[in-house]
Amino acid sequence: MRDFDDLLAANRTFAESFELSGFDGIAHAGVAMVTCMDSRIDPLRMIGLAPGDAKILRNPGGRVTDQALVALVLGVNLLKVNRVLVIEHTSCAMAKSTEDELKDKLGQAAGEDASWMTLGAIVDQMATIRADVQRVRSHPLISEDVLVGGFLYDVETGLLQPVD
Numbered sequence: 001m002r003d004f005d006d007l008l009a010a011n012r013t014f015a016e017s018f019e020l021s022g023f024d025g026i027a028h029a030g031v032a033m034v035t036c037m038d039s040r041i042d043p044l045r046m047i048g049l050a051p052g053d054a055k056i057l058r059n060p061g062g063r064v065t066d067q068a069l070v071a072l073v074l075g076v077n078l079l080k081v082n083r084v085l086v087i088e089h090t091s092c093a094m095a096k097s098t099e100d101e102l103k104d105k106l107g108q109a110a111g112e113d114a115s116w117m118t119l120g121a122i123v124d125q126m127a128t129i130r131a132d133v134q135r136v137r138s139h140p141l142i143s144e145d146v147l148v149g150g151f152l153y154d155v156e157t158g159l160l161q162p163v164d
Contacts, residue, residue, distance in 0.1 A: 030083055031083050031084075035086075035088075041089060076142050095123075
């Protein structure tokens with residue numbers, strides 16, 4: 001495990017001041033966020049929250065996938081989530097290439113054929129955000145009382161732009 005020594009050392013430092021022991025797992029601010037796995041995104045800090053406040057779901061492109069939707073249904077019904085943010089971002093690799101281009105890049109990098117995978121390239125970010133928001137709003141296990149909003153995060157300014 002020597003390859004992870006730096007991370008384990010950082011974890012021991014983190015644990016020295018760990019404050020979430022005994023936490024109930026509820027989203028205390030009532031927030032869930034679906035966003036991209038991009039390293040430039042700091043989900044909690046970008047909306048003024050802290051650990052324990054929100055459920056954060058991350059995947060390539062920040063899409064409301066089937067698994068993200070399951071997590072949102074659980075969050076809304078069991079973990080006190082009453083607001084859902086769907087956030088894509090500028091300069092996203094999933095929106096800069098077509099599905100075939102992404103598969104070609106992946107195949108070249110991995111040295112294996114990737115043509116069989118569905119990667120989820122985003123052709124039109126605004127339309128995709130709107131469609132994913134609608135997917136959440138129309139789910140039969142998510143109440144109409146739950147607020148769902150779509151946003152585009154600017155990785156250069158840190159600002160969220162609402163998408164209607």
